[in-house]
Amino acid sequence: MIVKFTVRPGQGESSGFDLGDMLWTGELGEAHSAGQSPDQGMMIHVSVAQLLDCLREFLKGRTKTVSFTGADTSFQLTFTRTKKGISVTGPSGPVSVLAPGELAETVLSAAEELAREHLDNLPSDGVADDYLAALGAFRLIALP
Secondary structure, eight states, rough: OOEEEESSSOSSOOEEEEEEEEEEEOOSSSEOOOOOOOOOOOEHHHHHHHHHHHHHHHHOOOOSSSEEETTTTTOEEEEEETTEEEEEEETTTEEEEHHHHHHHHHHHHHHHHHHHHHGGGGGGSHHHHHHHHHHHHHHHHHOO
16 A cells, blocks of 8 residues: 655645645555545645544554544545454545554655655644654554
């Protein structure tokens, strides 16, 4: 599975509330927020921090299903435990079924890439601190 988090260009000075998009591509399909009508762009840094927190609790718990909705958007993903692994479903249907560790590693890699590319440019408005805290907590379960 491929997961990418991106910041939309041309927004002016960087902030923790920059609009961005998520792209999830798997063997069963694709879920993406870019180019949708109505627009499904989201406050990407806030959304990724929320996703990390949501998945961290899901991956270490016994909950069968969890849904994630990005900040200030209608873009939604559903994660469901199945006998074959974790099913990832987006607005247009199934995306992938993968092992919990593979999901964790894939999401961690995408979140770290976004941090490397954009976090240093953010003002200290608290969003960067929240993002780093969520990333650190997620690393603990993604890299046991």
